Amino acid sequence: MAFELACEDLGMADCDFVAKGQTMDELMASGAAHGKSAHGMTDAQMQDPKLGEAVKAAVRQVA
Numbered sequence: 001m002a003f004e005l006a007c008e009d010l011g012m013a014d015c016d017f018v019a020k021g022q023t024m025d026e027l028m029a030s031g032a033a034h035g036k037s038a039h040g041m042t043d044a045q046m047q048d049p050k051l052g053e054a055v056k057a058a059v060r061q062v063a
């Protein structure tokens with residue numbers, strides 16, 4: 001079991017990054033690192049509950 005999260009599913013239509021992780025923690029760490037480095041997101045933005053909801057809805061489980 002692994003997890004994937006496509007950046008474009010979070011509203012970044014021109015970004016083709018897909019975060020991957022064996023666990024949700026790994027996925028979130030990868031996504032957070034990408035959000036900061038590629039999109040200049042701040043820790044405050046990362047902790048926005050709306051973003052959390054969007055992330056939960058966009059996460060896909062892959063075999």
Ligand SMILES: [Zn+2]
Binds near residue numbers: 007039
């Ligand atoms: Zn992105």
